[in-house]
Amino acid sequence: YENSMTSLPGALAIADESEVARKALEIWTNYVIGITNGMGPDEGWNEGPGYGNGKMKWLTDAMWYLNAGLPETQLGKNSMLKHLCDFLSRITPLGARHSSFGNRGKNETDWCMSRITNMRRVAVMCNDGEAMQNWLGTRQRMREGFKREAVPAISPWIDYFMPLYAEPPAPTKKANPNRLFALEGWVTVNSAPPSDCEAQKDAVSMTFACRPRGGYSHAFRSENGFDIHAYGETIAVGGGTTSNQSWFANHTMGHNTVLVNGMEQLAAKAPDVPYCGRVIAYEEGDNYVYW
Numbered sequence: 001y002e003n004s005m006t007s008l009p010g011a012l013a014i015a016d017e018s019e020v021a022r023k024a025l026e027i028w029t030n031y032v033i034g035i036t037n038g039m040g041p042d043e044g045w046n047e048g049p050g051y052g053n054g055k056m057k058w059l060t061d062a063m064w065y066l067n068a069g070l071p072e073t074q075l076g077k078n079s080m081l082k083h084l085c086d087f088l089s090r091i092t093p094l095g096a097r098h099s100s101f102g103n104r105g106k107n108e109t110d111w112c113m114s115r116i117t118n119m120r121r122v123a124v125m126c127n128d129g130e131a132m133q134n135w136l137g138t139r140q141r142m143r144e145g146f147k148r149e150a151v152p153a154i155s156p157w158i159d160y161f162m163p164l165y166a167e168p169p170a171p172t173k174k175a176n177p178n179r180l181f182a183l184e185g186w187v188t189v190n191s192a193p194p195s196d197c198e199a200q201k202d203a204v205s206m207t208f209a210c211r212p213r214g215g216y217s218h219a220f221r222s223e224n225g226f227d228i229h230a231y232g233e234t235i236a237v238g239g240g241t242t243s244n245q246s247w248f249a250n251h252t253m254g255h256n257t258v259l260v261n262g263m264e265q266l267a268a269k270a271p272d273v274p275y276c277g278r279v280i281a282y283e284e285g286d287n288y289v290y291w
Contacts, residue, residue, distance in 0.1 A: 004028050005058035009065040029066060029073070046211055046219040049092040050104025050242070053114035056084060057154045060121040064158045067125055068165060076125040076166075085122050085131040088115060090179055091186065093194035093205045094141045095232035100225060100239035100255055101209055103218040109146055112138050116150045117159075124162050129172030134195040136171055141197050177205075178289050180282040185211035185223075187279060189289045204230045208291070214276030216267035218244070222255035223265055223277040 008028045011021040047055070067075050075081075092099050092111060099105035115138050123131035142150040177190035187208040192199035208226040215221045220239060228236035238255030240248040248254040252264035265276060282291045 048102025
């Protein structure tokens with residue numbers, strides 16, 4: 001996956017001379033457009049803020065090389081990019097310290113650095129004001145919380161040449177801080193816009209997952225699990241250190257969910273397991289969200 005992202009600019013550079021490069025470019029362009037989302041095999045939705053944001057960095061690398069070299073592809077019209085940024089901004093609102101939904105979920109600076117890379121690139125390419133707001137808010141969080149001036153985590157030269165192709169949009173805050181991602185199996189609720197750094201200091205939020213495909217690879221078997229954040233802290237979370245190959249993080253027992261007859265959950269990878277779970281009801285009303 002990552003190798004295709006980093007090799008794509010090379011294929012783009014020699015496509016006129018190389019049939020292999022032309023074929024690679026065709027495959028990878030369609031891969032970027034059609035498969036590299038959370039419902040594809042690379043499970044970006046399922047892997048939480050660490051690997052979710054981390055894998056998207058490779059995606060935005062490749063898309064900006066293509067956008068600059070082949071502007072006729074009009075990649076900025078791909079609505080999935082805004083959808084991905086919306087999701088990644090909601091599952092860990094600014095000030096959340098820990099996430100239980102995938103490896104590297106305990107490292108807030110990790111996903112903040114990746115998010116800084118992703119949000120500005122999508123904001124400029126897609127004229128997405130909400131992504132621009134998240135970029136600004138995440139930078140503020142890094143300055144205030146970690147005394148660091150955050151820079152793009154990978155391929156920073158892309159961020160230098162972006163202004164040659166498009167102007168950054170004006171930042172906008174989410175009108176509704178709550179959202180159901182029905183197909184992917186997530187619910188995120190918040191008392192304030194998740195990308196508003198100041199508002200999150202007095203806000204309460206919850207992230208809940210019940211994913212049809214379940215958790216595997218860098219995600220965990222933790223359907224019906226949840227995290228709760230309040231006033232710039234994480235107050236309920238599972239997964240322990242969420243480090244790679246941690247038995248505690250990988251086991252259902254290590255999360256805010258239930259065991260049935262003492263058995264852990266399974267991922268919906270076998271043909272005879274159509275899905276792991278589904279959110280079957282959702283409703284918003286005055287001062288409540290129900291699911």
